[in-house]
Amino acid sequence: KAGVTQTPRYLIKTRGQQVTLSCSPISGHRSVSWYQQTPGQGLQFLFEYFSETQRNKGNFPGRFSGRQFSNSRSEMNVSTLELGDSALYLCASKATAGSSYEQYFGPGTRLTVT
Amino acid sequence: DQQVKQNSPSLSVQEGRISILNCDYTNSMFDYFLWYKKYPAEGPTFLISISSIKDKNEDGRFTVFLNKSAKHLSLHIVPSQPGDSAVYFCAATSNTGNQFYFGTGTSLTVIP
Secondary structure (H helix, E strand, O other), X not given: OOOOEEEOOEEEEOOOOOEEEEEEXXXXXXXXXXXXXXXXXXXXXXEEEEOOEEEEEOOXXXXXXXXXXXXXXXXXXXOOOOHHHOEEEEEEEEOOOOOOOXXXXXXXXXXXXX | OOOEEOOOOEEEEEOOOOEEEEEEEOOOOOOEEEXXXXXXXXXXXXXXXXXXXXXXXXXXXEXXXXXXXXXXXXXXXXXXXXXXXXXXXXXXXXXOOOOEEEOOOXXXXXXX
8 A cells, every 4th residue: 555645855946936735645545734833833723624625724824725526635735935834745645444543644846945 | 831841852763662752742632642753854654542531542652651640642663663763643532622832842863
């Protein structure tokens, strides 16, 4: 079974621009969560989508948004980029039956804002 | 507000010895706890978990202990191997499993 894939792997943007990151979950997984990882802050929860609906949202400004498509693929968008948005953005998918607590992470997208 | 805390940013252990990684949490609603391991340039991978109804879970060289009264969990790795060198994150979630809270990670170095 293919793992979680994220594209692109690396991205360089300038302040004020916007960016869209993509995540394809494991086949059959309907829950997709997004995290921001920065040094010293660990993984900060952004939001979780299930069946195209945002089910949970972390404490991030409205510049961070996401969506999920009918095939469970998800995108995350950050508008008006700031230097502090430089981070590793991780996507994780989860089955919603059986071992529903175990998330499977993609390799992440490294975003650098200059 | 960091609901899951890993107060040791780094830990060095000799190969063959025990590695003990600690994690504290503040939310008594957390029902399930997990440990993830992360190598550079890769996403975290699931290692071991424990439900709040247990106080210990073992999987090979890895054992997780949960002390609910102290809101503390620990991961024991015995014996430690150089391939265990990575960043370890603990995470917690409620019984819905919809939102996970992660610690800031502990970087483990196992010295050959």
